[in-house]
Amino acid sequence: MGIVLAVFAGFALALVAPWITGATGRATGWLYSLVPAGITAYLSTFIAPVAAGETMRVAYAWVPGLNVDLSFYVDGLSLFFALLITGIGTLIFIYAGAYLKGHHHLGRFFAYLSMFMAAMVGLVLADNLFTFYIFFELTSFASFVLIGFNHDEAASRRAAWQALLITKAGGLALLAGFLLMEQATGTLQISAILETGEAIRDHGFYTAIVLLVLAGAFTKSAQFPFYFWLPNAMQAPTPVSAYLHSATMVKAGIYVMARFHPVLSGTDLWFWLVGGIGAFTMVLSAWLALQYTDLKGILAYTTIMALGALTMLLGLGTETALKACLVFVLVHAFYKAALFMVAGAIDHGVHERDITKLGGLRSKMPITFGAAVIACLSMAGIPLFFGFIGKEIIYEATLHLDQAALFFTGAALLANVALVASAGLLAIRPFMGPLNDLTSHAHRPDTGLWFGAAVLAVLSLGLGLAPWLLDSAILAPSLSALMGAEATPHLAIWHGFNLPLALSGVTVALGVGTYFAWTPMRQSAPFRALERWLGTGLDNGYDHAINGLLATATAQTNFLQNGYLRRYIATILGTTVAVVGYTFGHFGFEGPVLSFVGIAPYEWILSLLIVGGALATLFLSARIALVAALGISGFSIALTYLMYGAPDLAMTQFLIETLTVILFVLILAALPTLSEVASIGHRLRDGVLAVATGSMFTALMLAVLNQPFENRMGEYYMQYSYSEAQGRNIVNTILVDFRALDTLGEITVLLIAGFGIYTLLRLKRSKTSEKVEASRASEQVEQLS
Amino acid sequence: METLLAFVIGALVAIAVYQLQRRDLVRMVIGIVILSNAVNLLLFTLGRMTRAEAPLIELGAKLPPEGSANPLSQALILTAIVIGFGLLAFSLVLVYRAYRSLDTVDAQDFVELEFDDA
Numbered sequence: 001m002g003i004v005l006a007v008f009a010g011f012a013l014a015l016v017a018p019w020i021t022g023a024t025g026r027a028t029g030w031l032y033s034l035v036p037a038g039i040t041a042y043l044s045t046f047i048a049p050v051a052a053g054e055t056m057r058v059a060y061a062w063v064p065g066l067n068v069d070l071s072f073y074v075d076g077l078s079l080f081f082a083l084l085i086t087g088i089g090t091l092i093f094i095y096a097g098a099y100l101k102g103h104h105h106l107g108r109f110f111a112y113l114s115m116f117m118a119a120m121v122g123l124v125l126a127d128n129l130f131t132f133y134i135f136f137e138l139t140s141f142a143s144f145v146l147i148g149f150n151h152d153e154a155a156s157r158r159a160a161w162q163a164l165l166i167t168k169a170g171g172l173a174l175l176a177g178f179l180l181m182e183q184a185t186g187t188l189q190i191s192a193i194l195e196t197g198e199a200i201r202d203h204g205f206y207t208a209i210v211l212l213v214l215a216g217a218f219t220k221s222a223q224f225p226f227y228f229w230l231p232n233a234m235q236a237p238t239p240v241s242a243y244l245h246s247a248t249m250v251k252a253g254i255y256v257m258a259r260f261h262p263v264l265s266g267t268d269l270w271f272w273l274v275g276g277i278g279a280f281t282m283v284l285s286a287w288l289a290l291q292y293t294d295l296k297g298i299l300a301y302t303t304i305m306a307l308g309a310l311t312m313l314l315g316l317g318t319e320t321a322l323k324a325c326l327v328f329v330l331v332h333a334f335y336k337a338a339l340f341m342v343a344g345a346i347d348h349g350v351h352e353r354d355i356t357k358l359g360g361l362r363s364k365m366p367i368t369f370g371a372a373v374i375a376c377l378s379m380a381g382i383p384l385f386f387g388f389i390g391k392e393i394i395y396e397a398t399l400h401l402d403q404a405a406l407f408f409t410g411a412a413l414l415a416n417v418a419l420v421a422s423a424g425l426l427a428i429r430p431f432m433g434p435l436n437d438l439t440s441h442a443h444r445p446d447t448g449l450w451f452g453a454a455v456l457a458v459l460s461l462g463l464g465l466a467p468w469l470l471d472s473a474i475l476a477p478s479l480s481a482l483m484g485a486e487a488t489p490h491l492a493i494w495h496g497f498n499l500p501l502a503l504s505g506v507t508v509a510l511g512v513g514t515y516f517a518w519t520p521m522r523q524s525a526p527f528r529a530l531e532r533w534l535g536t537g538l539d540n541g542y543d544h545a546i547n548g549l550l551a552t553a554t555a556q557t558n559f560l561q562n563g564y565l566r567r568y569i570a571t572i573l574g575t576t577v578a579v580v581g582y583t584f585g586h587f588g589f590e591g592p593v594l595s596f597v598g599i600a601p602y603e604w605i606l607s608l609l610i611v612g613g614a615l616a617t618l619f620l621s622a623r624i625a626l627v628a629a630l631g632i633s634g635f636s637i638a639l640t641y642l643m644y645g646a647p648d649l650a651m652t653q654f655l656i657e658t659l660t661v662i663l664f665v666l667i668l669a670a671l672p673t674l675s676e677v678a679s680i681g682h683r684l685r686d687g688v689l690a691v692a693t694g695s696m697f698t699a700l701m702l703a704v705l706n707q708p709f710e711n712r713m714g715e716y717y718m719q720y721s722y723s724e725a726q727g728r729n730i731v732n733t734i735l736v737d738f739r740a741l742d743t744l745g746e747i748t749v750l751l752i753a754g755f756g757i758y759t760l761l762r763l764k765r766s767k768t769s770e771k772v773e774a775s776r777a778s779e780q781v782e783q784l785s
Numbered sequence: 786m787e788t789l790l791a792f793v794i795g796a797l798v799a800i801a802v803y804q805l806q807r808r809d810l811v812r813m814v815i816g817i818v819i820l821s822n823a824v825n826l827l828l829f830t831l832g833r834m835t836r837a838e839a840p841l842i843e844l845g846a847k848l849p850p851e852g853s854a855n856p857l858s859q860a861l862i863l864t865a866i867v868i869g870f871g872l873l874a875f876s877l878v879l880v881y882r883a884y885r886s887l888d889t890v891d892a893q894d895f896v897e898l899e900f901d902d903a
Contacts, residue, residue, distance in 0.1 A: 562896075563895075563896040564892065564893070564896055565805070565806070565813070565892060566805070566806035569802065569805055569806055570806070573802060592788060594788060595788065596788065596789060599786055599789055603786055603789070604789075607789055607790070607793050610793055610797070610826075611793055611796045611797065611800075614796070614797055614800045614801075614819050614822075615796070615800060617800070617804065617812075617815050617819070618800060618803065618804070623811070626811075626815060630815060630818060630819070633797075633819070633822065634818075634822060637822055637825070637826060640826070640829075641829065643836065644786075644829070644834045644835065644836060644837075644854060645835060645836070645837050645838055645839045645840070645853060645854030646829070646839065646854060646859050646862075647839050648839075648859060648863060649829075649859055649862055649863060649866070652863055652866050652867065653866055656866055656867070656869075656870045659870065660818065660870065660873060663873070663874060663877055664877070667877050667878070667880075667881050668811065670881060670884070671811060671880070671881065671884055671890055672884075672890060674808070674809040674811070674890055674891060676807070676809075677808065678807075678808065686802075686803055686806040687803060689802060689806070690798075690799040690800070690801075690802040690803035690806075691799050693798055693799060693802045694795040694796060694797075694798040694799025694800075694802070695795060695799075697794055697795045697798045697823075697827070698791050698792055698794065698795030701790075701791040701794060701795075701827065701830065701831070702788070702791050704831055705787055705788070705791065705830075705831070709833050711832075711833070711855060711857070713857050714832070714855045714856060714857040714858075717856050717857060718840065718848065718849050718853070718856060719848065721842060721849075721856075722842050722846075722847045722848070723847060727842075728841055728842040728843075728844070729840075729841055729842075730840040730841065730842065730849060730856035731840060731856045731859045731860050731863060734856060734857065734860035735860050735863060735864070739860070742864070743864070746864050746867065746868060749868060749871060750867065750868070750871045753871040753872070753874065753875045754871075756875055756878075757874055757875055757878045760878045760879060760881075760882040761878060761881075761882070763882060
């Protein structure tokens, strides 16, 4: 029960936030942060039991017929991510309150933000594939409204739309993958799927499942070639970037891969696809980051780099690699969320994020500066900081691979060199040097604006000095869940003089060199080309794809729905005839033996009159003759009813036919005659469709008539008409007694039609008709003159 | 007779579909009338036809005579005839109104006028 509350507390806050924010004033951020803080505190109580090897599960039947439960599962891995989400969420809530202080949509913002947090917590704790999927989609939706929060800016709307389209497309693939997973394992329960061992890997669907699940994970976690939405998502207010794009939403894809790692990994397909794409994304984005001068641009691409690294480690799959993955999730969340908050504080104080225009801010915002330096030292992997430990384990993991060790170590080295340079840019450029015109007017940030960054900086430093604190409480249970086997990891600050340490040294040295070569390198042709092709290039490709889609939709709409009724009729009837024709062709057509024996002469005559009258309407052009022909057909139908035991029908039909003729005569007198203008070809085309449709009706009728007749309903009414409804005319008792409400509805329809007719006749002239009147008048004037 | 009516109905539908595709709005309305007649006849036929008694209960009796016509399809058709007339009257007045406003009963002109406005 508590777990359900922990998930839905965020949704509850989302519901009330828009209404109460006006009353909370300056304390809003601090006040609301009590919700994530409370969830964090509650979830912390699980740390000890989970570390002791326990797991918790709650399930409520949701759609029992489909085995869909609302169920949650706490194990090492889900607890690890849930704590990260709510812990960082607490800091972000405080930060957002200060960053958006006085914003007229602050309440709405917190509603979105806590909805997002709740969806994320639900996602990582979900224990049913459908629950999981629904929360996954909810995070996409919450991210959409958060990225597009400044909805009066076109760039925000585009970025929001783009993120939504890409992550939703991935979400659909994920759903398909989940359904196949259920086929392979026979259950929707995630904790049960994780127990199935080789069931998925041995199943014929394995390749499809991996590809579909990865499509969901790669789009969500911004892997090549889908990563371009993430830099665009920087249009969001900075608290959103800090939360969604450092610690949480983009980690949802990582979580998907991690959650199903025990049952999907361990094959060559997984190793090369996940490891390879991850490594490629990591290196590419690390160097792309150096092409940008916008603080958030650099942060966005280094975030993609981190996601690439995490993906790569999940692909490699050794115990060291998975340990490195978990440690790096924490390392990255701590320094990246801190740096986003720093970037936001700078933007807030200076209204500028271009590092070539900033400088000297260390004196204006000393605490922010301190936090930024510590975060960047961690990001660069300098000893004594948490990032150093993360990087050491990554090198250790890639060096000890059985295959392609050199390749992955090289990739990690290459990416880390660029990362060191980026860290340098972020820590030094805005803060060092002299104050300039822009920065000298910077104002000191509020407590809320530096608080979160400071806390995270302390964590980056503290865990760098005492990493073993994580060993048994956090890392062991999460790593065990990730591997699907018992693990006892140990983190140490010092591993002795070894190859990873040497690589770290090389990384820092090359990184510093890159930092100093930054300006000429950034402007050199190859790097510009890299950005043009793989930065904005992919983004433009997205535009082309969307425009192509829209153009196709427009062309299709213009073709199918061109405003001419005959096109719609042709589309609808043509499709129906084709489908029915195919069904008959496929399953065979069984009609009765065609026999016209026993049909009386007058029946032939009536049939001929019915068809003949209708047929005549095709050839007559005088309006009055048309009406007469129509009347012949209608009255003959009435006679048919009369002869086959339906006097009520005949009476009604006689009445209605008479009214119809009168109505036609009255109105047609006022209307002009229009001669047929369609070409022979068009008429032939219309005729073919008409005959095809008519034949289909005949064929369908014959097929139905060939079936035995089942008349339980009719017999029921015959049986009870007198005893229940006290009526001798059974048709009447059906209409006014058994189905009286339907008849009331019918009368209402007629009444509405009557009102409609009255209104149409009394209608004032519209603008269009005035225009027509005017043009008619001017034509007359022209003719006169 | 049911078999024969299957062909009659097919012919009516074909004529109605052809009329519905004319540019002349009056012919379109005629198409609607023929189509609703065809559908009523279709319901009647599929309720099975007998040259039998009407579904009426004689005075003193509690049940209709054995083998009398199916009342269910008749009830359905009765509703359909009336509703069909409502539709017809409304469509005809709409055509009339459109003619008064736009000075044409040609569907082609309607589309062009609409695009002019946009």
